[in-house]
Amino acid sequence: MDLALDSSTIIYLDNAATTFPKPKEVLEAALDAYTRFGVNPGRSGYDLCLMASELVETTRKELTRFFGGAHPERLVFAYNATDALNVAIQGILESGDHVVTTTIEHNSVIRPLNHMARERGVSVKYVPVGNDGFVDPAEITRRLRRNTKLVAVNHGSNVIGTIQPVAEIGKACRDRGVLFLVDASQTAGVVPIDVEGMGIDVLAFTGHKSLLAPTGIGGLYVREGVGIRPTRFGGTGVNSVNPYHLEEYPYRLEAGTGNVLGIAGLHFAQAYIAKRGMENIYRHEMELFGRLQGGLAATEGVTLHGTTSLENRLPVLSFTLAGRDPADVGTMLDVDHNIAARTGLQCAPLIHRQMGTGERGTVRLSVGPLNKESDIEAVLAAVAEIAADANV
Numbered sequence: 014m015d016l017a018l019d020s021s022t023i024i025y026l027d028n029a030a031t032t033f034p035k036p037k038e039v040l041e042a043a044l045d046a047y048t049r050f051g052v053n054p055g056r057s058g059y060d061l062c063l064m065a066s067e068l069v070e071t072t073r074k075e076l077t078r079f080f081g082g083a084h085p086e087r088l089v090f091a092y093n094a095t096d097a098l099n100v101a102i103q104g105i106l107e108s109g110d111h112v113v114t115t116t117i118e119h120n121s122v123i124r125p126l127n128h129m130a131r132e133r134g135v136s137v138k139y140v141p142v143g144n145d146g147f148v149d150p151a152e153i154t155r156r157l158r159r160n161t162k163l164v165a166v167n168h169g170s171n172v173i174g175t176i177q178p179v180a181e182i183g184k185a186c187r188d189r190g191v192l193f194l195v196d197a198s199q200t201a202g203v204v205p206i207d208v209e210g211m212g213i214d215v216l217a218f219t220g221h222k223s224l225l226a227p228t229g230i231g232g233l234y235v236r237e238g239v240g241i242r243p244t245r246f247g248g249t250g251v252n253s254v255n256p257y258h259l260e261e262y263p264y265r266l267e268a269g270t271g272n273v274l275g276i277a278g279l280h281f282a283q284a285y286i287a288k289r290g291m292e293n294i295y296r297h298e299m300e301l302f303g304r305l306q307g308g309l310a311a312t313e314g315v316t317l318h319g320t321t322s323l324e325n326r327l328p329v330l331s332f333t334l335a336g337r338d339p340a341d342v343g344t345m346l347d348v349d350h351n352i353a354a355r356t357g358l359q360c361a362p363l364i365h366r367q368m369g370t371g372e373r374g375t376v377r378l379s380v381g382p383l384n385k386e387s388d389i390e391a392v393l394a395a396v397a398e399i400a401a402d403a404n405v
């Protein structure tokens with residue numbers, strides 16, 4: 014494998030998979046902290062251990078504040094959003110429970126729910142989103158039953174970028190005493206989230222997308238009073254004499270040694286986001302995205318899927334090209350133009366089925382905080398060239 018590949022020559026438009034590159038100052042600061050005190054936090058009383066623990070607890074507090082929470086101990090770390098969603102879904106649901114979710118979910122929600130249905134007697138209703146990719150909150154409330162324990166909704170789509178009206182859904186759930194789980198994988202770090210104001214009971218996030226940390230870190234914020242059964246047990250570093258896992262947060266949902274380098278990344282990325290301003294990052298991405306979407310819409314043979322509105326959306330789009338398999342377009346973008354894109358179903362098969370792209374999927378382009386105007390011009394020129402070739 015060529016590990017000497019110069020990544021600076023690549024035009025990276027796969028930020029919905031993971032943001033890349035990460036801001037240099039974030040990685041440098043995280044590596045410096047890990048070099049100086051990357052020991053096992055919370056296990057001992059020597060100085061290095063106290064420093065590592067302080068980093069973890071400070072980051073818990075920062076993220077709690079960032080998400081509008083009130084109790085830092087209820088911010089629990091996991092490996093990524095998938096892991097966090099599994100902790101939540103498997104820890105909340107029991108046999109006989111009913112769940113309402115949507116067709117715009119990622120497999121990290123769909124698959125745990127389907128396993129709970131097949132193996133634990135949970136029933137699941139997938140509410141279709143509208144043709145524009147937005148879910149109607151009234152459609153969710155209409156499907157609630159006496160035994161509905163959970164509503165699970167993807168905040169921002171990794172396929173077509175739509176941002177769902179979670180505050181409205183959250184209010185409806187709160188009024189009816191149903192738990193509300195939000196998958197904020199695509200939105201955390203670039204779209205404001207206020208768990209209290211939006212009626213969110215459980216928020217799942219991943220560190221490596223817009224929160225700008227390395228891979229391998231994510232977590233949950235669990236509102237006070239929400240019960241999640243631990244499904245993993247083991248060492249916590251405290252109260253080792255107890256034969257059972259600790260019930261109190263954050264230990265309740267954390268087992269084993271955490272990702273200290275990842276948490277350091279989250280900590281320094283919080284400073285980066287605060288300095289640059291989350292709304293400025295979003296504005297930058299959406300300006301580039303507007304040009305990208307407009308340019309593609311004007312390219313003969315291109316079909317854009319989902320809404321083309323720039324309101325309530327992330328800088329993520331899906332397109333297909335007449336006469337070309339999306340996978341081939343992805344390969345041509347890569348091999349002939351040095352452009353990184355994602356093709357296929359993007360781990361979200363239900364929305365593709367609904368859009369009529371369930372077989373071959375789409376080409377997905379997603380803009381990140383470090384993209385430049387020249388990246389957009391390059392991809393537009395490349396798609397135009399591929400489209401012209403397809404039409405001869």
Ligand SMILES: Cc1ncc(COP(=O)(O)O)c(C=O)c1O
Binds near residue numbers: 198199
């Ligand atoms: C909407 C959504 N949910 C969940 C995930 C899973 O995130 P992770 O791979 O970090 O677990 C992703 C990742 O692409 C996503 O886009």
